[in-house]
Amino acid sequence: MRTSVIGYPRIGAARELKFAVEKYFRGEIGAGELRRTAAELRSAHWRAQQACGINFIPSGDFSFYDHVLDTAVLFNLVPERYRALGLDELETYFAMARGYQGPRGDVKALAMRKWFNTNYHYLVPEIEDSAEIRIAGSKIFDEYEEARRLGIETRPALVGAFTLLKLARFTGRKRAEHIADDIVRAYRDVLARLGEMGARWIQFDEPSLVTDLTPEDIRLLAELYRPILSGKHSVKVLVQTYFGDVRDCYDVLLSLPFDGIGLDFVEGVQSLVLLQKHGFPENKTLFAGVVSGRNIWRNRYADTLRTVREIRRYARDVVIGPSCSLLHVPYSVKHETRLPQDYTRHFAFAEEKLRELAELKRLLDSPNPTKEEAYKRNEALLAGPRCKPDEAVRARVAALTERDFTRLPALPEREAIQRNNLKLPPLPTTTIGSFPQTPDVRAIRAAYRKGEVPEEAYRRFIFDKIADCVRRQEEIGLDVLVHGEFERSDMVEYFGECLDGFVFTTNGWVQSYGTRCVKPPIIWGDVRRSRPITVEHAVFADGLTDRPVKGMLTGPVTMLNWSFPREDLPPKEIAFQIALAIRDEVLDLEAHGIDIIQIDEAALREKLPLRRSDWHAQYLSWAIPAFRLVHSGVRSETQIHTHMCYSRFEDMIREIEAMDADVISFEASRSDLELVETLRASGFRPGAGPGVYDIHSPRIPDVEELKAAIRKMVRAIGPARLWINPDCGLKTRGEDETWASLRHMVQAAAEVRAELEG
Missing domain, CATH: 3.20.20.210 (TIM Barrel)
Known part of the structure; x- marks a missing residue:
């Protein structure tokens, strides 16, 4: 059994990145010091995963502001109003994120939206008719090389072509179908360059695949990835999904020449059913999200072992990991020194989830996992309720009737009363x-x-x-x-x-x-x-x-x-x-x-x-x-x-x-x-x-x-x-x-x- 992580928290255990970026905004530090802080954080994050024996460690998941913005910049999707400011690369990046008002001009920031059904906000890429889509940034390559210098092999990650086009805002007459060829070339160039650098895997994040897809969407998915993957050279490609299941496009995903497919078995209510009904190709690796990446409670090993055993009936090569990026949970429970252990022993933040993956890996490789101490400790921890119910509160909820949810009089009548009152x-x-x-x-x-x-x-x-x-x-x-x-x-x-x-x-x-x-x-x-x-x-x-x-x-x-x-x-x-x-x-x-x-x-x-x-x-x-x-x-x-x-x-x-x-x-x-x-x-x-x-x-x-x-x-x-x-x-x-x-x-x-x- 091998383990994988989709993404890791960026801000630092003590919010070092937040404070460094804000100092940069205030002019208290320069770009060099900001980049040094970022490098220190990346090193700490990679080493933490390495120490827990994670087999597939991501790079490129770190960001000064937003990973979707990073992908847009990588592919030269910088609207003209930001180029016209004449700022350097980093200042232009932050102008897109926050807007700019100063001696060079006055521009608003890119639109901001919620990242699917999370409280994370991403910047909406803009694609102008005049956009020249090509590799223009080096972040994904630089961070892969940075990790290799530390002796850590990583899997570079970026937003996939389909999700990028689904999230982007087209400001002119062109639409996704008009620029598909350019997007294909740009992603193929990324694969070729990473292959030349010696990368073994690359991760394309495609959370849009768990949403409602039209036939046109599924056609676009295939039209993008068939040519992208035809020129991938030596690097293997993982298409990583999360936040749900891929019921609309599972067959198409299996038919495309991906080397690995990442499925969410926590929030993906039909992921296991899809596997049972349609199987999984022997020549592909299934990256199974079996540990919640979004909540902070300890994993119940018995349930996860049961799920993985069922997955293994249909998939020959299985890698386990979190259901999504660990960006959505805090760093480590070890920093919670004020909370009694009666609480904290039930929590698993990012570092603890790494250790859970390590223990699950050992249990899955064990001939008798229920006899292992890690399994016994987990069973003892999760036996019985954590706290006593408040019977008065529960009775009050149980007593609610339809009248409790209806305000009278209706809105038009209230409107006149409030106008006169206020x-x-x-x-x-x-x-x-x-x-x-x-x-x-x-x-x-x-x-x-x-x-x-x-x-x-x-x-x-x-x-x-x-x-x-x-x-x-x-x-x-x-x-x-x-x-x-x-x-x-x-x-x-x-x-x-x-x-x-x-x-x-x-x-x-x-x-x-x-x-x-x-x-x-x-x-x-x-x-x-x-x-x-x-x-x-x-x-x-x-x-x-x-x-x-x-x-x-x-x-x-x-x-x-x-x-x-x-x-x-x-x-x-x-x-x-x-x-x-x-x-x-x-x-x-x-x-x-x-x-x-x-x-x-x-x-x-x-x-x-x-x-x-x-x-x-x-x-x-x-x-x-x-x-x-x-x-x-x-x-x-x-x-x-x-x-x-x-x-x-x-x-x-x-x-x-x-x-x-x-x-x-x-x-x-x-x-x-x-x-x-x-x-x-x-x-x-x-x-x-x-x-x-x-x-x-x-x-x-x-x-x-x-x-x-x-x-x-x-x-x-x-x-x-x-x-x-x-x-x-x-x-x-x-x-x-x-x-x-x-x-x-x-x-x-x-x-x-x-x-x-x-």
């Missing part, structure tokens, strides 16, 4: 919720958690920040204010800390995009609210102004999707537990006079099954009701907002409407407001706030740019239900750029409002 102007301006987490905020929070700052001093600091934030929002003229969320480290972690049933790591960081890292909570037991969470801060802010102040909450589906969920309860049960806890908070806010309450469901789309046939039964049948449960008990006068970001919503507008929120804000600006036309065409009924500028970029939009965006929205949606807001929360931005951008936004809204009234 008396907001046309095109009301607001923000999504958070304001910059400045160094002083982060420093005092860290000191408070360490016990170095008394609670009363910390509270005074937070309330002073809230007061200053409210004052400044009033000064620039925002219509609906927020308290700024200075007490919150993260929109999910903060609420989890205030609820029973969650466990928290100290260093369990996972990359979300670029230098943005999150620390997902772990859902350990049944969830309940034992005390108010946000009421004190919201009421304080509300008392400082005559303008409406939004209560700011995180929704139950996002809480679930951005945590590592327990595996002993169905997602529906967990979501309803969280929903009831957040519902209690909603009703508390309302009782204290908060008339606008935003319940963010930023991750609603995230865990939507990749196959449409599974949407309702596996997800929407409980995800939409979970959100409705949160707000169904409020008065007609209370306006419920929600927010969604960095996903595609065009194909689920009706489901979003079914959430029955009064106002829904969306990420939109980074994708050139494409969503606005969808809202128009669908007759979207709730109030809508498509983001007018991109908060993931440091650039400051000017008034004319914002007015153009607002006018486009008005033409498509009309002014009656249109809200003006940024794309997302402002926590990650600097203060100067934040207030300048918001000032421009308020001015632009006022000028368009005057145009409409005139």
Whole structure:
């Protein structure tokens, strides 16, 4: 038995890459020091895998910002607006990732979307009609050679040709079929060059193959890979899939001359069935994903051994590995020194998953694995429940009826009542919720958690920040204010800390995009609210102004999707537990006079099954009701907002409407407001706030740019239900750029409002 890893975390166990890249952005270090940090991390990652006896170690999976962007740059897919800046290679790369505003010009970043059904965000490649598709970068070759100098043979990895074309945005008249020959030549050139360098294998990541495929898609797959593989020379090619099964194209994959095929046996519900029905060629290697790459619980060896034994009945040459890249889990449990071992012994982060693979390899090679100590330890660990159930919480969920998921009166009647109650102007301006987490905020929070700052001093600091934030929002003229969320480290972690049933790591960081890292909570037991969470801060802010102040909450589906969920309860049960806890908070806010309450469901789309046939039964049948449960008990006068970001919503507008929120804000600006036309065409009924500028970029939009965006929205949606807001929360931005951008936004809204009234 051999073992393989698809990809490894990049950011560093102590987020070294994040801090180095951010220092580079601030001009505190140069490109040379940044590259040295990256090389040190790559070496550590390769050596960690080598130490665990991993037979197939990836290279090329490391990235300064995003692996899809890396593939685009490799093949010269750099839009002309970035070339025109005249920056060097690294600066151009970051301009594509973050936008650029400086002496060389002013350009927005590439669009950003969720990587399939994960919380990782990728940059959308743009393919212009004038694009000359060829090898233009050297990263994949350089990193392979770098590993060889360390004495480590790796398998270079990059996004496959089919997935690259499916994810790309074509900005001109050309489409995939028009550039297929150029793509084929470029990928063949990569194979030829790696073959000349002595590489034994290359990995093409093709997660798009687990989605719903049309006959045209399957034809494109074959038309790409038959010629690519016909010139592969000595290097073997692995087509690696993950996040699901390849039911639509399994036969075609088997017919193509790949040397290895990677299948997901964790999330791929039909992967084993496909193997049983159709078999597997003797001349190909099956790379079987049998250890979860996305959750953090210890693998149950008995189940995995049973699965692999069944796989071996149909495949002669089997390699085991994680179900997907380990990019989606933290580095190592060994850094969690504050959590009792009663918790941590149940966790497997990236390093622990390497050791699980090593143990599974030994067990699979053993004539009697159940007698091995590793097997016995695993059985003892997983025997019995981890925690006692909260019977009161479970009874409350069991007692829910249809009435608990229905808000009355219906939206049109509520809309008139809220308009009269709130008396907001046309095109009301607001923000999504958070304001910059400045160094002083982060420093005092860290000191408070360490016990170095008394609670009363910390509270005074937070309330002073809230007061200053409210004052400044009033000064620039925002219509609906927020308290700024200075007490919150993260929109999910903060609420989890205030609820029973969650466990928290100290260093369990996972990359979300670029230098943005999150620390997902772990859902350990049944969830309940034992005390108010946000009421004190919201009421304080509300008392400082005559303008409406939004209560700011995180929704139950996002809480679930951005945590590592327990595996002993169905997602529906967990979501309803969280929903009831957040519902209690909603009703508390309302009782204290908060008339606008935003319940963010930023991750609603995230865990939507990749196959449409599974949407309702596996997800929407409980995800939409979970959100409705949160707000169904409020008065007609209370306006419920929600927010969604960095996903595609065009194909689920009706489901979003079914959430029955009064106002829904969306990420939109980074994708050139494409969503606005969808809202128009669908007759979207709730109030809508498509983001007018991109908060993931440091650039400051000017008034004319914002007015153009607002006018486009008005033409498509009309002014009656249109809200003006940024794309997302402002926590990650600097203060100067934040207030300048918001000032421009308020001015632009006022000028368009005057145009409409005139």
